[in-house]
Amino acid sequence: MHVGLIGHGYASATFHIPLINKAVGLQLQAIYSSKAVNHSHAAVVSDVNEVISRKDIDVIVVVTPNMTHYELAKKAIAAGKHVVVEKPFTVTSAQADELIDLARQKGVLLTVFQNRRWDNDFLTVQELLRTEVLGKISMYEAHYDRFRPNVRQRxxxxxxxxxxxxxxxGAHLIDQALTLFQMPKTIWADVQAERTGAEAVDYFHLVLGYDDKKVILHAGSIVREPGPKVMVHGTRGSFIKYGLDSQEDQLKKGMSPGDPGWGEDEPGQYGLLTADIGGMTFRGTVETLPGRYEVFYEQLSHALTAGSAVPVLPEESRNTIRIIEYAMQSQREQKTIQIS
Structure with a gap:
């Protein structure tokens, strides 16, 4: 399957191009870029319509600024192409629904690059929940804190x-939470521009309410010393982990899936598990499962050739946008929002 890539910025160069090149059954054929770039294995063009209209391209990957996702994906679907959209899927859930309906009408595949479903810490949390070692979950808290006190021109x-x-x-943290726990019943949100001169949201604190648990998702831009990345508490124990997944830094250094150490965590960042197991209390570190970003394009290739499910259902990413909309409504109205 031949792939056309729309956009050649950080996300394309760091994630999409290396992962597409590694996937069996996919070949990068053309790249649209508004800037002059060189690529040894694909044609680089300056007209986005040329990539979409080329008959030798089966799949379009949209990796452009968020407000352009809807129009470019719509144009590619209308041209009969299978489409991958970089997260966030769209700006509004109505746009997402329109793309989902159009893809169904055209008989093409549509998916969203929610790569952090394959972060090493998230895979580890999924496994802990699967084994029920923590018991019934009462609290899940995930952070994405950074220290960027100065506003940049971008x-x-x-x-x-x-x-x-x-x-x-937020699109990452919400997608992970919905993957684990599905849609919540309520949401309360504090959404702010906290830095001096900030024009866009640079801080959020979301509380998702379920019948039997609370999910807290948090990100800030003025956090010099971050706390735990993820904390999970249940009736049998707790799991607390610091540190970010290693794959982004590895890709920036030129590593590829399959290289020695790919996706592995530093032992000093292994999570701490405290749990009651078999009548005894266990307290110790849990080796982090390796991250696997390559799974996204592997599953996409299989979906294209064998008819299996796409790696991320577009309806799931639509729900992420719905949560963002509910969060902004909660901030505007200063109240907890009931989710229908």
């Missing part, structure tokens, strides 16, 4: 649709 930090960290980091 679209992500401008006052435009789809900008700010709620659509950026």
């Amino acid at each position: 679209w992500r930090e401008q006052n435009i649709p789809g900008s700010g960290i709620l659509y950026d980091l």
Whole structure:
């Protein structure tokens, strides 16, 4: 399957191109870029319509600023292409629903690059929940804190649709939470621009309410010394882990899936598990499962050739956008929102 990539910024160079090149059954054929770039294995063009209209391209990957996702994905689907959209899927859930309906009408596959479903810490938490070693979960808390006190001149930090960290980091944290626990019953949100001169959201604190648990998702831009990345508490024990997944840094250094150490965590960042097991209390570290970003394009290739499910259902990413919309409503109205 031949792939056309729309956009050649950080996400394309760091994630998509290396992972597409590694996936069996996918070949990068053309790249649209507004800047002059060189690529040894694909044609680089300056007209986005050329990539979409090329008959030798089966799959379009949209990796452009968030407010352009909807129009570019819609154009590619209308041209009969299978489409991958970088997260966040769209700016509004109505746009997402329209793309889902159009893809169904055209008989093409549509998916969203929610790569952090394959973070090493998230895979480890999933396994702990699967084995029920923590018992019935009462609290899940995930953070994405950074120390970036100065506002930068880039679209992500401008006052435009789809900008700010709620659509950026929030799209990751919300997708992970919905993957674990499905849609919540309620949401309360504190969404702010906390830095001097900030035009876009650079801080959020979301509380998702379920019948039997609370989920807290948090991100800030003025956190010099971050706390735990994830904390999970249940009736039998707790799991607390510091540190970020290693794959992004590894890709930036030129590593690829399958290389020695790929996706592995530093032992000093292994999570701490305290749990009652078999009548005894266990307290110790749990080796982090290796991260596996390559799974996304592996599963996409299999979906294209064998008819299996896409790696991320577009309806799931639509629900992430719905949660973002509910969060902004909660902030506006200063109250807890009931989710229908």
